[in-house]
Amino acid sequence: MDLGPHVRKGILRFHASRPTAHGLELHLTTIHKLVNEFRPRIVVVDSITSLMGMGSAAEVASMMVRLIDFLKMEGITLYMTSLSEAGHEAEISGVNISSLVDSWLLLRNVETGGERLRTLSIAKSRGMAHSSQTHEFTFTSNGVRFAAQPSRPAGSKR
DSSP, X not given: OOOHHHHHHTSOOOOOOOGGGSOHXXXXXXXXXXXXXXXXXXXXXXXXXXXXXXXXXXXXXXXXXXXXXXXXXXXOEEEEOOOOOTTXXXXXXXXXXXXXXXXXXXXXXXXXXXXXXXXXEEEEETTSOOOOSBEEEEEETTEEEEOSSOBOOTTOOO
């Protein structure tokens, strides 16, 4: 996907900053400043996991709560990514903010029979009906494609 034209039109902006370049407060202040200047409809933070080394769990959670509250008050959608180690519970963000978010999507790599399957499931989606099944997907030259039949987690009954 070529994002260059959107950047040149001024409708898409990237801001990259190493987590260790500044403290949590300066990162939060920078995000506030960028949002107030650009007035986006959507903000993406990739990844909140990288903030974990920037302070205690309580400090990171406090920063994330303030970021979420700020963007909600501005009517801005926030997308965040969070990485988890293989074998660890993917529903836990590491900064205890799951109760603050409206929707929580889980993307997983599942190895079975020597093949890697990518799956998506919805852990929660506040206030709307949603599938409770796990859906297999692939990346293609035409975008993301979902398998015709949802897959079931290992050990579940059909």
